[in-house]
Every structure is written in C-alpha cells, then in structure tokens.
Amino acid sequence: MREGVYYPCFKDFLKTNQDKTNKQFVLIAEYSDFKMEYLDNYKGDIMGAIVPFIVYNTEYYNKGVIVFELDENSDFLFVEDMTNLNQEKVESLEISSAIVILDGLSPNITMFLDDLFEFLPENTQIVGGGAGKMTFEQDPVIFSKENGIHNNAALIVKLSNKINIGIENGWQYLEGPFITTSSEKNVLKTLNFRNAFEVYKEIVEKDSGMVFNDKNFFDIAKSYPLGIVKYDKEIIVRDPILVDENNNLVLVGDIPQNSTIQILKGEEDKLIESSAKAVNHAIKDINSKSSLIVFDCISRSIYLGDKFVQELEGMKNNTVFNTKLCGALTLGEIANNGDEYITFYNKSCVVGVIC
Template sequence: MGTDRWFGVGSARSACVRAGARAADEALLHDDAKLLVVFCSGAPDLRALVGEIRKRAGDVPLIGCTTAGEIAGTGPNDASVVVAALGGAGFAVETAAATGASADLRQAGARVARCLPTREDLPHKVLMVLSDGFAGNQQEIVRGAHGVLGSAVPLVGGCAGDELSMTETFQFHGDRVLTDSIVAAGIASDAPIGIGVCHGWRRVGGPMLVTASAGNRVSTLDDRPALDVYLERLNVDRFARPSRDGLARLALTHPFGLSRRDGDEVRFISGADFAERSLSCIAEIPQGALVWMMEGDASSVLDATDAACDDALAALDGRRPLGMFAFDCIARRNVLGGEGIRAEIDRLAAAVPRTPVAGFYTYGEIARTRGLRGFHNQTLVVLALG
C-alpha cells in the first residue's frame, strides 16, 4: 500500500481508559490522514473518548457515531471502539454537521451534502452520511442530499445506534458529540469507489394494502388497525398487548417489504402506538402501497453478504480495494446469532484477504446509487475504496 493512498483500521475494548487512543494509533498508518471515522459503544464517556482520539490525530477531520455493535476485520464486537483512517494525496475530504435535524430533515440533508470536494483531479466521489434514526423519516435526508448533488454522486452510510435501548443516539463531528444531527464526509478519490446493497429477506404470505398512512406512521392495513393486522400475521393475540420491548423483538426479524420495480425495500418497524393501534417505521410507507411480511434465515442473510461484497468489488474495475466500510442492520445480526455474525464478518474479510474492514450495526442504512430512493432497513451496505 503506497503512502499516496492508504486506509487503516484500529479497534479496542471501550472499557479501557485509553481505548480511543489505542484504536487511533492502530488506524493511523501514516502522518497525512485526511479523515477519521469512529464507531463506538454509547457506554463510555463519549466526549473523553473523542478527546483521546483527537489528541492522537490532531485536527484531522473526524465523523462518527454510537452503534448497536461494532465491526472490524477481526470480528464483530460490543462495547468497543473502531477507528478507520484514510489518507494520502489520492484523497480529499471535507466534513459537515447539521444539528437540530428533526426540524427539517430534507434541509439538513442538503446542508451536509455541500461538503463534497470539487477537485477535477479526483473524479471519483461519495458522500458518507451518519444520522440520528430517531429524528424522523430518513428518506428525507436522501432527498435533500440528492437536491444538492444530483444523481452523479452516490450516498452511503447508516443510522447511529444505542445498543437497542431505542432512546437516544449520538453523532460525532470534530471534537463535538451531538444528537438529533446528521454528520457527513464528502470523499473525493483518484480511484474508483464501489457500493453493494443486499438484504436477504423474502416475502411471506399475501400482500397488505396501506389504506392510511402519513410519513413513517402506518395507521391502517386493509382498512383495519395496522398493529392488529401485524400481530395477527405473526399469530400473536392482539389482546395480549405485547410490551414495547416484546414488539421490538418481533419487529427485528419480521419487517415489512415495500414493493418497488427493482425489488422489495425493507422497512424496519420501530414502534407502535398501542392506543391508536398504529405502527411506526424508520422511513415512510406511502398510502396506497402494497407491503408484505418479510422473513429471512442465516442462509439467505449470508448469501446477501456475498452479493453485497461482489457488487461493491465489481465497481472497482479489477483494482484491489484499500479498505471497506460495512453498514449492517442490527436485525440481520439477530437473525444470524453469535456464530452467524462472526461468519458474516469472516466472509467480508475473505472477500479480499488482508483488506481492512470497519463498520457498525445500524438502525437503518443509506445507499443511493441511482434515482431518488436510498434509505434501507435490515440491509447490508458495503462501501469499497479502490
């Protein structure tokens, strides 16, 4: 790996007092870093952790977020910190943050999209976006960024996590720890960039018509309360009134599939109003759409891992990647189980041996390579840097 373009990854258990410094030291292969990306558990003192990393890296641009689990080439982890660093003359990077994002997610997406470098000698570009999934309909971020960048620049990234507490997530920009925000890094490169997207879920049973919805809230399916229909499809007694935690566990492995011309988009069910009997999703489900119950197993999810890697690598025109980012939905982790998630990361690492890998388990994934749509749920997104 020449110093004109390089990519490094470091990881450490976040229970260690100097975890941030240790992970940063491993990632910083050379002294001309252009970007640090940090994924970590929400358990430690986040400001102290980011401060440790900044002490090692100085004023190198930094973005990151809390997670529902961390990914490195050595395997999946909880309660850890992963730092990825890229640098060299073959990259140019600018970063941005939009706070108070929930007030206008489309405008927030547009604000961070303006950080993309405009160097003609670095023609390959991507915008990496890390967001607060609790801020509202995440598809609005994609629409806002698309309004600034158009269709030529792909978007990639994911929604921050909080270890399935489902209460509050945090995003990092420079030395700041934020919430209700979007952080982004515009990356320009002199080599190709590849993105792969695949989910591994399949339809179960017949379709349901969305007869009343607004944004990311579904009120009725087939003219009946959405929560009641959902529980009946899962053979759960609607009068049993499962707890919010119980519903969250069901939803992790039983998302909705939204019919599209190029395949099914998966929608994660993030909660319910037990009085109104409505369902909430991380992204919009339009009124009049057809949706299906979806399910998957370890085999289908791992097949999707292979497909996403293959698609990302195919876009590199035969070049060996410097490194890869993986944005993997927490629901896929629940399907795979402990042994399965290690097998998944082993497959990512084996796709190109000795290639550094960094990523996290998300509450939603961003991958827009064409068209206006680009927000996904319960999907794996792989970014390969050529």
C-alpha cells in the first residue's frame, strides 16, 4: 500500500486520477461533498468508509479524502452484513496482514471480529477502525464501487506487506474494580448488581463537580471512559456515548458480562504522550521509508479540544524518513499483534506502519 494522499474533495481525486485503474482504499470525512455515483467515474476498484475526520500530518479535516493506492497483489472483501461473515471468502484471500474498517456503531462488532480471528491464519496482523458520523446515528458508511454503501457492514483490505503495530491510550485509573453483572452487547445495565449509570454518575459527578442532565451526558462522559481489565492487566477502553430510555449506559463496542472494569479519567499530557508512544512502537526497527496509517479515536480530539493538534504534532515528530501521518479519527480502533484476538478499542490510538 502506497503512502496516503490528501485531496480537499473527492472530485479533485477523480480529476487527478481519471486514467488510473489501480485499486484504491479511501477514507472520506463526514462533511465531504460525496455521492456514491462519483465512484462510477473511476475506472478501477475503489472502496472505503465515511469517518468523522480525516488526518493528514498535523491537521484534521471534516471535509476531504485520504486515498491509499493498493499494490497489485492487494485485494479486498466487502462484508455487507457483519452477522454473516463468509469463512470461505475470508480464507480464499490468504491474508497475512490487513486493514479492517467497519460500522463503528454496529452492535455486532465483537462477534464479527471473533469470527474474523477464527477464519484468519495464525499471526495475521490487523489494524483498523470504526466508521461513522458524529450524529451517533447508524447511517450507511461502508462502501465500494461494486457493492454500494451499507451500515452494519465491514471492509477487509488485504495488504501485500507486513504491518508494524503500535497501540496506546493514556487514560488513568479513577475508581474500581467493578463487575459487569448485566450487559447485552454494547449496553451496560448493572455494575455490582446496581444500575450502571447510577454507579457511574455518583463517581463522575463527585470527581468532576458537574451534574448530569438530559443534554450534557457526552460533554461530561468524554472525560470518563470505562476500562475493561484483561487477564494480562491490559486495559481495553470503552466510550459511553448515551443513556438509553431504560437508564442503561450505551457504549461504543461490546462489554461482556462478568467483565472486571474500572472507571478511568483523562489527563491531557498523558493522552498526548501516549499517541507519540504508539508511533514509536510502530516504527521500531524500520530502516526505510514506509507507509503509515493511523486510527485515532474521535473522543480523544473532543476531550483535548485545541490541544489535539499537539497530539498530532507529537505523532508526526516521531515518524522517520519524513513519513506522512495519514488516517482517520474513528469511532473505535482495531488491532492485534498476530497471536492475540482482534480487539476493538475505544479512546485509543492505533498506528500501523506498512513495511
């Protein structure tokens, strides 16, 4: 996969590449002037996703497109329904490394990634993220020229190169542990047999000095994610985005019943430092110019506000060989290191260096 190229609008890409027939993977910012019929004007295969923002070096945009030209040996699988992943089609791709982008608001993410892990060879390397819009409504966001645009869909882009992966989140412990005594997919109902929102509300209001009401849930919750504690003490962050009509917490990504969780808190400097560390991990042992792709959580940018540019600057300053920083701000991030389950993260930074 070649290094990403930024275009202010999709028509600029088409004008510049009107005679090409290469496969293209594209990330399109939410407020771009994009229509599916535009794909008909490109001669080759083209596939991708709509995301809240695209990233290009130290800037991020809610309009425009990042385009990654794929190698001749690359391929892709469009999954129109995440509940129906075809094992034969996955296995026929003979994947050793891939980018996976999926509907970040689907309730079927964990099931899909578990199935994908089962169907892929051992030591397959995966990076990716959750597509979607800042409305948090589950609109069609995954597309290809051949298959159209869908929600509850996913795209698996087979790469011909190895991926070096860096993953960091930077969130700090506030309170816990708690046991998830009732949950269903991405809906958290009870913690320690109490209503989960009431538990969360008590702790967050006490620490923040703010009070939840009908309009400010996300404004407060963006600073206080949940952390699932894994067996190796790794923390998988989950982002609360709303309270449903039954007073349950709705998260980006599943939270298994009987999970051990912590309530986390943000510190700006720690978050900024963590993304630079993710780049450092990904570029370790790189000795020539490579393509880099980043999936950074949209809620990190919301939390950091004007300081988010410092996060991008720290990441860019840690690249080597003047490599471009290209990618997206996403609704959840995806990664594994080959011998582990494919994990769906929230509020994290995932960096892939295509070697």
